[in-house]
Amino acid sequence: MTTTKDTVTIAIYGATGVTGGHLLTELNRRGITPILVGRNADRLHTAAAAAGIPDAEIRLADLDDHQALVAAFTGADAVISSLPAYVSFGEAVVAAAIDAGAHYTDMSGEQLFIKRVFDEYAARAEAAGVTAVPGITNSNIPGDLLGHLTAQRLTGPVEISISLHGTSEGHGSKGSARTVLASLDWFRSGGWHYQEGELRTGTTTRHAEMTFPGDTEPTAVSKFPQPPVLTLPRHTNVSYVEGVLETAFHSQLSSFTAEIVESLPEEPTPGLTYDLVVDSYAADGNTVRGVVSGRDAYVDSALMAVEVAARLTNGSAAPGVLAPAEAFDPTDFLNSLSQFGITWRITR
Template sequence: MTTTNATESTTKITVYGATGVTGGHLLIELDRRGITPILVGRNADRMHAAATAAGVRAAEVRVAEVSDHAALVAAFAGADVVISSLPSYVDHGEAVLAAAIDAGAHYTDLSGEQLFIKRVFDDYSARAEAAGVAVVPGITNSNLPGDLLGYLTSRRLTGPVEISMSLHGTSEGNGSKGSAKTVLASRDWFRTGGWHYQDGEFHTGAAARHPEMTFPDATESTTVSKFPQPPVLTIPRHSNVSYVEGVLETAFHSQLGALTAEIVESLPNEPTSGLSYDFVVDAFGSNGQTARGVLSGTDAYRDSALMAVAAAVRLADGTTKPGTLAAAEAFDPENFLDALAQFDITWRIEP
């Protein structure tokens, strides 16, 4: 159950990529919070249509091509925070990020690609710190709980801790065309499992160390394969871990090999509504103890947008230290997760 906040806010949050499915959810949540969104993109008519479709009370539209750095910087001028909502961040994400930093705006996004997020940490940390802005990439319904639950579960155990994490859909349906484009852009990286963290370094290759996972409410275990979950990159920044891997049901990997541009174009733009899910973080302590963190949500696309707006609002208060940060470095993990309860997003740690 959500509540409407009719109080107008002076916070200025810009959305780049508001015309997509997730962008619509971003606009609805900003409007609910009384924040007048600033929409930036290449097509003014589509942005106005997106605002109308989202039912926002007011919106400001600014036109800028992603390839025009100066125009993007000018469009982001005056914003407290920029939210980047794109398909395929590996292709387009850096342009928006660089312009936000140069405009002096804090930044967050909904990227789910290890390759992009590692670039953000490796190549933009010093630039963000010098500009006095905070950059927190990868706020999605899997990345955010993965990082925050990794922080919380690891502190329940004697370290160094091993972590294995997975997203598990609990309803049938399809994702959006934009999500398929993201997967296609990094298809080979997804197929090979991406990075895992081991003894202080990131490694590629190798099978999953924990090849089976029993998901919540299941009576039997499921075979899983290594998968490039972005929290693999962020959890070691703040927690005492010796090994971190992402996994996904092995059946998903068999579908990746057949994915082509033609198939992607044939997919519907809109995802199935109400794609419910669990995100599971299993932690293994050095003394044999275990802990499990679970976040459960009711709509993957809506929930990612809600989390991104919640992150942006926290960044806008100006108290987050500058630089590129993991979610658990930027926000109080328990406070952030607890605040999602109003949207029927719940979390727990077992035992």
Template structure:
């Protein structure tokens, strides 16, 4: 194979939102893989600066505003996959998704919002299928890990299983302003706990079970409350479950209740440097068997970017079926998680 032939076989990945904090990690990993992306956004100078900072002087720059559908479709033409890197997808995420599908490109993103993911699955699945492309939304350290872990862990107990998902910061570090914008856009939904899955349907409202979790590195239980984890929506698509819910430390939820636009204005753009985390999937079988799936990560933002690029590269090979899919429907769960090990992201499933 000649060098030119090898180059033609490289996937073409477009990134919208490349000049943000997580966008920088996306570009760094694309550069590490030897891929030259298409960078799309509103400001050509900022995109060029982001490309240069990531060592991608040959990156293609295309300008398209979120409100310009024709420009977005034109910008994504020729891309195998579009990665969307935005805050508050529930407010501004749909134009990128729709334009990617209309341009004939597979799509993934780093959203963390149940409301957006439900919209993707319910309203864009048929559209993506008809276009012959695959959409996998919500590729983050929490969402992808939770979905893939639950897929593997539920198969180690007698079903239908009950699944509790929780994300735990190991350092207590603060997130980015982009994450804060996401929270503010759906604050009432986050505080309400969002959807859980029970009795074959998605439900809102409080839940009375699993109010305490003993987290890794702790010998005492932590009080938790229901939280709007997006994998609640995807796990029932591929696993034998009777109940799925997200959980979060009630102390953290208490901090969210006082969050305001004024507090957002005072936040720094970049997050803290130490953002180690655990993603915990506790799975309970009907016969009393219990297993815990655990992903241990290095940096929530970096790791989400690594996962999104890995997902994009896998989507580019065209083996996933068209439509809007859960991560475990699109990818081999064990193989995907194992691919993250060189970056210090580890996983395990153990009996409890």
């Protein structure tokens, strides 16, 4: 059971997007009452009907109208924010959710936004008695939870490297591309890594190659702004945390433009399978690897976000802004994903 409440209501901002549809479908499957919040009533009704809930409640609010957003979220047990480019648009939703007394989560993969939520909204959420767990995607939450579990098997402090490896061919959504474009320089630079008690920038990685599960040869990787760099030091004994991604992806960013983004299809390729890989290194030379394997990056991110929101509604997590491993038992949460065909393992 993910909640002890008889009736749970979860509001979604961004329900008309690709991932928003997956969120609605999962809420409907669980029997959770959704509230669809947005600017366009016709599009919201269409999204609700497509998810099999044509009678879902619709509430209208613009991102630039704080009071309307607060009113739209009032009465919801939790809010899920599903937006492109959170660094540009996401702050309005988290602020309104907290002021409405609702727990909050989002599907951001942006270091800059997630750090802002921790820095600027922790005290506000704690005072309101609500919990916010930002950055729930198929890479972020497994990276945080697996990083915690793998580090426990070593004598710390440990060094951690995290990468998301696509195991099938295809393309992401236009929304994802817009997210990258909104912080293009940050993505190109590799973002933050954690070293000697602080966040630092720079393009150099300590692990320039990674042998992914099932491969016999290593793949060149480059620094990438993975959000667990921010969250793992909150609850795990680490000396260094970095995010990496295949160097081939960074090569694509060199020519990334707004024109290219707008030429992309709205929908991602279905069934984008992946491995989220966490390698932990101890000073004594021992290493531990954790892997989460999933069947569809976009669907799985939505499933994880609904799981987080549903768990938050039982009120067991402390108020404030928390990392995933601060809010939930890592093993229990990862085990709960098996119902969706998402598997995990830890090896030495």
